[in-house]
Amino acid sequence: MSLNKNKFFFFFSFFTLLILNIQAQEEEQKDSILTQDLNEVVVTATRTVRQLSSLPLPVTLIPQSQLEQTGVTRLNEILAEQTGIIMTADATVGGGEGVQIQGIASDYVLVLIDGVPVVGRSSGNLDLSRFAIGNIKQIEVVKGPSSSLFGSEALGGVINIITEKPSSEKISGQLSHQISTFNNHNSNLSFNQRKKKFGYSLFVDRLSTDGFDLTSSDNSQTVNAFSNYTVNGRLFFEPSKKISVFASGRYFYQDFDIAPSTSTEQDANALIRIDHNASPKTNLQYELYYTNYITDEEAIDLNTDTILLANDFNQKLFRPEVRLNQKFGAHNLLTIGVGLNFETLERTLFADNVSFESQYGYIQYDFKPLSKLNVILGGRFDNHSEYNSQLSPKLSARYQLSPDVAIKGSVGSGFKAPDFRQLYLDFTNASGGGYSVFGKEVELAGIQRLQENNEIANLAVDTSELGERLNAESSVGYNFGLQLKKGSFTTDLNVFRNAFKNLIDTRILAAKTNGQNVFGYINRESVYTQGIEAELKYNGFKSLNLIGGYQLLFAYDKNKQDEIENGEVFARDPATLETVRLESNQYFGLENRSRHTFNFKAFYKIPAWNANANLRVIYRSKFGLTDRNGNTILDDFDNSFVKGYALMNFSFGKTFFKHYQLQFGANNLLNFKGSNPLASQDSEVLINPGIQLFTRLNIQF
Amino acid sequence: MKMKTSRFIVLVFTVLFFTACSNDDAGEELKEFTFTAISPDSGTVGTEVTITGTNFPESTDDVTMTFGGVTATITSISTTQLTTTVPQGAVSGEVVISANGLVQTSPSSFTVLAELESGIMENLEAPQTGGQGEEVGGPFTKFSFESGEVTASETEWDIAFRGTTIAVNGGGVTGTADEPERNGNAGVAVETGTFSEVTSAEGLTYAQDADGAFAIATGSGSGWYNYNGATFTVTPIPGRVFVFRTHDGNYAKVEILSYYRDAPAEPDAFTDESRVYTFNYVYNPNDGNTSLVN
Numbered sequence: 003m004s005l006n007k008n009k010f011f012f013f014f015s016f017f018t019l020l021i022l023n024i025q026a027q028e029e030e031q032k033d034s035i036l037t038q039d040l041n042e043v044v045v046t047a048t049r050t051v052r053q054l055s056s057l058p059l060p061v062t063l064i065p066q067s068q069l070e071q072t073g074v075t076r077l078n079e080i081l082a083e084q085t086g087i088i089m090t091a092d093a094t095v096g097g098g099e100g101v102q103i104q105g106i107a108s109d110y111v112l113v114l115i116d117g118v119p120v121v122g123r124s125s126g127n128l129d130l131s132r133f134a135i136g137n138i139k140q141i142e143v144v145k146g147p148s149s150s151l152f153g154s155e156a157l158g159g160v161i162n163i164i165t166e167k168p169s170s171e172k173i174s175g176q177l178s179h180q181i182s183t184f185n186n187h188n189s190n191l192s193f194n195q196r197k198k199k200f201g202y203s204l205f206v207d208r209l210s211t212d213g214f215d216l217t218s219s220d221n222s223q224t225v226n227a228f229s230n231y232t233v234n235g236r237l238f239f240e241p242s243k244k245i246s247v248f249a250s251g252r253y254f255y256q257d258f259d260i261a262p263s264t265s266t267e268q269d270a271n272a273l274i275r276i277d278h279n280a281s282p283k284t285n286l287q288y289e290l291y292y293t294n295y296i297t298d299e300e301a302i303d304l305n306t307d308t309i310l311l312a313n314d315f316n317q318k319l320f321r322p323e324v325r326l327n328q329k330f331g332a333h334n335l336l337t338i339g340v341g342l343n344f345e346t347l348e349r350t351l352f353a354d355n356v357s358f359e360s361q362y363g364y365i366q367y368d369f370k371p372l373s374k375l376n377v378i379l380g381g382r383f384d385n386h387s388e389y390n391s392q393l394s395p396k397l398s399a400r401y402q403l404s405p406d407v408a409i410k411g412s413v414g415s416g417f418k419a420p421d422f423r424q425l426y427l428d429f430t431n432a433s434g435g436g437y438s439v440f441g442k443e444v445e446l447a448g449i450q451r452l453q454e455n456n457e458i459a460n461l462a463v464d465t466s467e468l469g470e471r472l473n474a475e476s477s478v479g480y481n482f483g484l485q486l487k488k489g490s491f492t493t494d495l496n497v498f499r500n501a502f503k504n505l506i507d508t509r510i511l512a513a514k515t516n517g518q519n520v521f522g523y524i525n526r527e528s529v530y531t532q533g534i535e536a537e538l539k540y541n542g543f544k545s546l547n548l549i550g551g552y553q554l555l556f557a558y559d560k561n562k563q564d565e566i567e568n569g570e571v572f573a574r575d576p577a578t579l580e581t582v583r584l585e586s587n588q589y590f591g592l593e594n595r596s597r598h599t600f601n602f603k604a605f606y607k608i609p610a611w612n613a614n615a616n617l618r619v620i621y622r623s624k625f626g627l628t629d630r631n632g633n634t635i636l637d638d639f640d641n642s643f644v645k646g647y648a649l650m651n652f653s654f655g656k657t658f659f660k661h662y663q664l665q666f667g668a669n670n671l672l673n674f675k676g677s678n679p680l681a682s683q684d685s686e687v688l689i690n691p692g693i694q695l696f697t698r699l700n701i702q703f
Numbered sequence: 704m705k706m707k708t709s710r711f712i713v714l715v716f717t718v719l720f721f722t723a724c725s726n727d728d729a730g731e732e733l734k735e736f737t738f739t740a741i742s743p744d745s746g747t748v749g750t751e752v753t754i755t756g757t758n759f760p761e762s763t764d765d766v767t768m769t770f771g772g773v774t775a776t777i778t779s780i781s782t783t784q785l786t787t788t789v790p791q792g793a794v795s796g797e798v799v800i801s802a803n804g805l806v807q808t809s810p811s812s813f814t815v816l817a818e819l820e821s822g823i824m825e826n827l828e829a830p831q832t833g834g835q836g837e838e839v840g841g842p843f844t845k846f847s848f849e850s851g852e853v854t855a856s857e858t859e860w861d862i863a864f865r866g867t868t869i870a871v872n873g874g875g876v877t878g879t880a881d882e883p884e885r886n887g888n889a890g891v892a893v894e895t896g897t898f899s900e901v902t903s904a905e906g907l908t909y910a911q912d913a914d915g916a917f918a919i920a921t922g923s924g925s926g927w928y929n930y931n932g933a934t935f936t937v938t939p940i941p942g943r944v945f946v947f948r949t950h951d952g953n954y955a956k957v958e959i960l961s962y963y964r965d966a967p968a969e970p971d972a973f974t975d976e977s978r979v980y981t982f983n984y985v986y987n988p989n990d991g992n993t994s995l996v997n
Contacts, residue, residue: 437922459878459915510925515878515915516839519922570895572942576968579960580983581897581941630969632929632938641969642934680934682971 045117046142046162048368048378049151049337050327058376058400058410060481060496060535062087064141066166071605071614073653073665073698075180075188075209077141077163078130083618083651085551085601086145086535089130090594090625091689100127103145104498105531105557105595106158110418110477112148114162116250118273119152121319122295126421130161132254132269134232136178136190137205139166145535146498147416147479150380150396153362157416157477158500165250168194168201168238175703180665182696185212193703201238207231216678219685230256230267246277262304268296283329289341291321316348317422334369337380347422356426356443360386360419374402384417388425388443390473392417398481408485417474424472424506424523437518440511442472445522449512452520459513463522468511473525477502490542499532501560529592531557545607553599557592562635573639574631582639590636596622596646613656621648627680642679644689649674653696666697734758738800738807745814745989746789747997751778752798752813754785760802770813771796789815819997820986822851826964827980829864840880843870848947848955848986861889861949866978867928867937867962869919872950874911885911887950891918894944894956898983901944904954904993909946919945927959935972937962946995955986956995 042054047061054063062084074080081101082089088102100108109126112119113133120128135141141163148156168174175193180186187210194203210229217224232254239247250273258265271293278286294317301311323341330336345358366380381395396414403409420442427441428448440448446469452458483496505527512520533555540548563586565571571584600621607614623646626636636642653667676689736758746752752775760766763777768787771794775787785800798809824846832841843863847854854860863870863883873889876882890909894901910918923930927945928937939959947955959982963970966981985995 460913510920510922513916513920513922519925570942572895572897574939574941574960579966579968579981581944581958583897583942628931628933629929630931630934630936630938632931632940633942634924634929682973684974 044140044142045164046114046144046160047148048366049117049325049339050335050368052368055485056376056400058378058398059412060145060483060494060498062143062145064143066139068605069135069138069141071616071653071655072618072651073180073655073667073696075134075136076131077133077135077161079669080135080141081130081143081161083601083603083620084143085537086553086599087143088596088599088622099129099131101130101161102594103143103159104479104500104535105533105555105592106477106500107594110155110157110416110475112152112155112160114152114160115252115271116165116273117162118271118289118291118293118321119155119319120269120271121293121317122267122269122297123421124297132230132256132267133163134188134190134205134207134209135163136207137166137192137203137234139164145496146412146481146500147394147396147414147477149392149394149416150382150414151364151366153382153384153392153394154417154419154474157418157475157479157502165205165234165236166194166203168196168203170195171197173703176700177703178698178700180696180698182669183694184214184691186210186694186696196238199240203236203238205232205234207233214691216688216691217681217685219682224691226265227259228256229259230254244279248275248277249273262307263300263302265299266297268294270294285327287323287325287327289321289323289325291323292319294318312350314348314350318344318346320344330369333376334367337364337366337368339364347426349422351429352422352426354426356422358386358388360384376400384419386419388471389420390471392474392476406487409483410485411480411482413478413480415476415478417476419474420472420506420523436514436516438514438520439508440520440522442469442523445469445511449520452512452514457514457516458520459515461512462510463512468522472506472523473504475502475505475525490540492539492541494535494537496535497533498535499530501528501530503528505529526561528560529558530560531555531592531595545609547605549601549603551601555595555597555599557595558589559592559635563589571633571635573633573637576631576639576641584633584637588638590626590638590640590643593628593636594625596625598623598646611656612658613654615654616652618651619648620651622646627678644676644679647674647676647689648672649690661702663700663702664697665700666695669694669696735805736760736800736802736807738809741798741809741811741813744811745816745992747816747818748789748791748793750789750816752787752789754787754798754800754809755783756785756800756807757783759783759785766800766802768801769799770794770815789813814989816992817988819995820848820851820988821984822986823960823981823983824851825966825981827853827864827982829866829978829980831866831868831978838880839866839868841865842881843868843883845872845883848949848953848984849988851984851986857884858886859950861887861947861955862891862957864980867926868917868921869927871912871918871947873909873948874913874918876914877912877917878915888948888952889950890948892946893919894946895942896944897942898944898956898958898985899996901946901956902994902996904946904948904956904987904995907946909948928962936970937977938970949986952991953987953989954991954993954995955984958983 043051044054045051047057047059078089081087089099090102091099101111103111113128143161145159148160173193173195177191180188190207192205208231213223213225213227215223234252236250252271254269256267274290276288297315299313303310321343325339328336340363343360348355362384364382368378370376377399379397384392394415398412400410425441425443427439428444430438477500479500481498486493504525506523507526508521509524510519511522535553537551566584566586566589569583572581573584575582603618605616624643627642630640630642650671651669652671655665657663670693673693674690675692678687681687738756740755742753759782763780768775773790773793775790777785777787779786793815795814796812798813800807829844831839833839843865845854845860845863847859848861860872871889871891872885872887890911892907892909912918920926928939930937945957960966961981963975963977964979967975
């Protein structure tokens with residue numbers, strides 16, 4: 003974990019070199035790290051091009067300049083520095099890291115690349131470190147539910163990665179290599195060109211790392227060594243002024259170095275989109291999208307050479323969609339879209355290959371009933387072959403009170419379809435004692451099969467309940483915001499509440515004759531998250547931009563709160579181990595939620611050196627990992643809390659000889675390591691592997 | 704006629720005597736008192752007992768009271784009510800009150816109850832064979848509330864443990880391997896609350912082991928424990944109190960505290976030995992008595 007001395011020398015040398023290379027006369031860089039630019043536009047909030055500052059919804063825009071100057075290479079790293087967005091690890095040591103928006107977990111956040119969804123989740127969690135950010139124009143994050151436009155999974159928010167378009171007649175591009183702690187190497191090459199009607203772009207990225215370990219006492223590593231490759235090719239074609247065609251192919255491959263066991267991951271996407279401006283007021287878009295996500299896992303016992311676990315997963319999604327944008331007058335825009343989803347999954351733990359079909363349509367009207375009032379009204383209907391249909395309406399509005407002040411608000415619903423596991427899992431755990439888990443669609447057949455084999459002792463539910471359709475998990479989100487712009491200050495304040503219902507939980511269907519249970523899924527839990535987000539930007543200094551952000555968050559299970567009110571929830575006094583009745587104020591709330599999160603970012607330009615530097619600090623207050631006293635909720639008696647901590651990231655970049663950029667920096671500059679409260683008595687488990695230094699050379703051509 | 708005269712004289716003298724006495728403040732009244740009720744009619748040593756009647760003397764000094772021959776101290780007195788506590792060494796039987804030479808016995812007998820036995824069973828080992836895909840087996844560890852100890856008796860046991868499974872000595876065979884023969888009438892009622900809040904076994908529904916189903920349901924979240932997939936630990940569900948009817952019809956309550964040796968506050972699934980129970984219990988040794996708090 004400690005820094006290699008040679009590496010340090012390497013960094014130091016670079017630094018010295020930089021100082022010697024300071025040149026007084028350089029072109030001043032024109033960039034905008036902050037998002038105050040009135041010309042900045044986003045497409046995710048309305049599926050049409052909209053000026054960021056005029057939107058009635060809470061949207062975070064991360065521009066390319068910020069991606070470049072911070073030196074981050076993966077999507078998760080840059081998201082972690084944004085107000086109200088937290089990257090948080092699973093409770094389990096070494097578990098994956100997921101994004102949390104407005105206190106809503108990764109399962110309920112939709113990730114898009116150029117407007118089309120990415121699939122492939124492990125236990126609901128989409129690994130955002132899969133996405134290299136080398137060829138990205140900007141990242142847009144719409145907070146709160148957006149199922150009215152995007153359907154399933156868009157409850158907590160939508161993250162849309164927008165790739166760059168070629169603009170230059172000459173071949174242009176860049177080649178870069180970054181080295182950082184843990185023998186982390188990231189190289190990428192991109193080039194693109196636009197010639198009259200044609201354009202193309204190619205992006206290739208390779209990342210390899212030795213991984214790291216948070217637990218020194220065991221033989222295994224927390225994150226194993228791995229390497230991954232991303233290739234993304236795109237074509238642009240404009241046969242006429244009215245028609246443009248965009249085609250994109252992306253392939254990602256990752257291989258963990260854990261011989262003789264194997265673990266690989268593949269993610270492929272193909273997209274064709276035709277844009278047709280039928281008239282100055284009418285725009286039609288035809289979109290065909292296909293994606294395939296494959297993981298192959300095989301764990302082999304080193305001693306016996308036998309296969310402990312084989313888990314293969316192959317998910318495919320094919321989605322045609324057609325959209326119409328029709329303008330009425332100067333400010334009113336009607337959007338109508340229809341589409342189909344065909345989804346299939348092959349998985350080792352499923353009895354059969356399964357497939358989904360769904361049809362959907364959405365409509366949105368973006369209009370200005372008054373000159374200072376913008377209203378967006380929309381809704382979407384999803385009809386699905388396997389679970390109950392969903393209607394997702396949304397209303398949002400923004401009113402410009404004065405040139406400096408605007409208020410905005412939105413109410414919308416979100417939903418998440420039951421996943422394949424909740425519908426089709428047919429699993430009996432031989433090594434865990436012989437319990438069985440059935441998805442909703444196979445539970446009746448599963449129970450009948452067990453009954454025929456005389457494995458069922460007694461049923462815990464009525465047979466008529468078996469196989470009843472699951473409802474989608476759903477939420478209603480409320481956002482009310484205030485925008486204030488005064489001189490060099492820009493302030494955004496947003497109050498939010500997301501109320502979830504029908505969250506899918508497991509329940510016992512039957513007791514087996516072997517003493518174990520049969521589990522199934524049921525809609526049961528309701529939780530809510532609410533709080534305040536505030537962001538303050540200051541650009542009053544000539545070459546210094548400052549951003550500060552804060553989120554206050556309350557996230558609770560409503561059912562549990564009611565049970566506590568009724569005196570039905572108990573905890574265990576750690577001293578006596580005896581039961582005590584839990585008080586409302588002893589319920590900490592949902593796992594992995596920090597009450598307070600802060601971020602502070604300072605971007606500094608040094609024109610005289612043709613250089614830039616930035617410092618970013620993120621802080622999150624205390625959060626709990628898991629229940630430890632058997633009542634299934636986090637309470638004050640559970641010793642599973644991680645103390646609040648701050649991470650400081652720093653980077654410095656300099657351009658020399660016009661085309662060469664050298665960058666170095668440190669993530670987790672303060673070398674925070676923390677301590678995991680779930681660690682065994684005599685061992686230590688860290689929260690963070692500590693300081694990670696990096697340096698990068700980038701050549702533009 | 705002569706008889707009549709002499710009877711009259713006796714009567715006159717008697718009336719005169721009583722009249723004289725009633726006028727006398729020295730308190731040598733011989734008015735007959737009555738003993739109509741005793742409440743409660745059972746209790747442990749130290750239980751406060753109220754006796755109702757009529758014409759009790761005014762001073763506690765004038766009354767003696769015994770529980771099975773053992774003198775009790777009277778704590779308060781009025782003409783219609785006496786209060787006392789069951790004395791140390793008292794035995795079940797008649798309660799006798801004597802005052803001024805007159806003796807009355809209770810209309811019903813009083814049962815002196817044995818004290819409830821509160822205890823903590825530490826480190827009851829409940830090993831099992833198999834698991835992890837193999838058939839679970841091995842003998843159950845049997846426990847008797849009467850002795851407060853693990854027992855090898857085939858009949859005098861109330862509950863038995865193997866791994867996370869708990870059997871009761873009542874009902875039928877469940878079908879698991881190596882289970883003990885059930886020859887008693889034990890049963891269990893699962894209650895919610897703190898241990899001290901469960902005060903009586905009266906009126907509860909007692910489940911017994913049956914074909915394929917233990918009275919205390921097996922599996923995480925349903926019976927007595929929750930399994931935490933993050934820490935890999937088995938934790939007793941707080942607020943779950945088990946009221947047992949013993950094999951011979953007595954009652955006891957149990958709160959399981961830990962599944963790990965020496966009951967660590969935060970067990971470590973990898974270093975602490977599991978299948979070792981620690982539990983609090985209260986046992987009422989009085990036949991069929993449902994009180995679970997003294």
